[in-house]
Amino acid sequence: MTHRRWLPSPRAFALALAACAGLAVGPPAARAAHPFAAEGITSLTNPAVKYTSPEAHHATLRRGPITAIVVDNEPLDIPECPGHRAGYNGLALLRREGAGGNLFVPSVAGLNFEHIHDGSSASVREEKFEPRKAPMQLRLIDTHTVEVYQPPTPRMRLESCGRYHLLEDGTIEYTFECIPRGATFRNGYLALFWASYIHQPESTNIHFIGQPAEGPDAPRWIEAASPAHGVDSTHPPRGELPRLPHDDDFPLTLVFHRSRYVCVEPWYYGTSHGRAYVQMFRPRDRIWLAQSPSGGGTGNPAWDFQWFIPDPKIGEAYGFTMRAALLATTDRAAIVQATQPHRDALAAASRSAK
Structure with missing residues (x-):
């Protein structure tokens, strides 16, 4: 009997090479688009x-009335941001003309990308704050837009790019896109976390439209x-909500300690010295509020959010x-009115993606 050695077809060989390189493979029509698929906005x-x-x-x-200083994770010491510490990327300063100084704790930051994990203790055992430690690069797009790019991180192998774009009225539009470059997520999801450290507000509480997770109460x-x-x-x-298995000894306590509320509308605010800091999200992105x-230290709350990517694939982009917005008011009706156009725009983007 004659034995023939099997050889892959050129196409099969090419697909195998692509898989080894961490690229998504397979016919596009065979895979439904991921609900969090990136839209090709950033340079990543x-x-x-350009x-x-x-x-x-x-x-x-x-x-408009807003000044924002965007930083990578290197230390910084300039008059506007004295003693800014290494690691704290994002907004080192957010200030509104005629409405006080920096909203954030001067040595740290706001809209600060700080955690990548998969719910396992192993994913954060060596470094809880991997985005703070791996090198970052600023990319200037235009006079109102800058990106913070990070190559694949050493432990979780996530490549990412966060774009800070100042809109005409001074509201910041933040777009984050990322690509997993390694099979490091053992629980079937990736979890990412952002923090804003607020400098000595009168109250550490946050305000949102929600309802008890258990029970028939109407949203309020x-x-x-x-x-x-x-x-x-x-x-x-x-x-x-997605299944989010995690280790009992997972050390990032903010991530999984749910309150008794769920968020009904995807936005919230806190107040500080006559100002409101408002964070608004697209409904489609299923962001979790956190606090x-x-x-940021005694009397310095963190007004945060987190994002869970279910079933991520190596080489695919998510975003x-x-x-x-930083507003010169603490009046709820004024906050609702001022942010309505932005919330409408974010909701419209969600509808158009369906």
């Missing part, structure tokens, strides 16, 4: 985006308080878009 996913890389580790954006305004770091710390969106009364 869109090669047509940028320059500054020598400095910060970039200043000004538009909730003033949510976390009594201690990692207690009643996160408020998921209303509706079906700590002392995340979300949100907006953050």
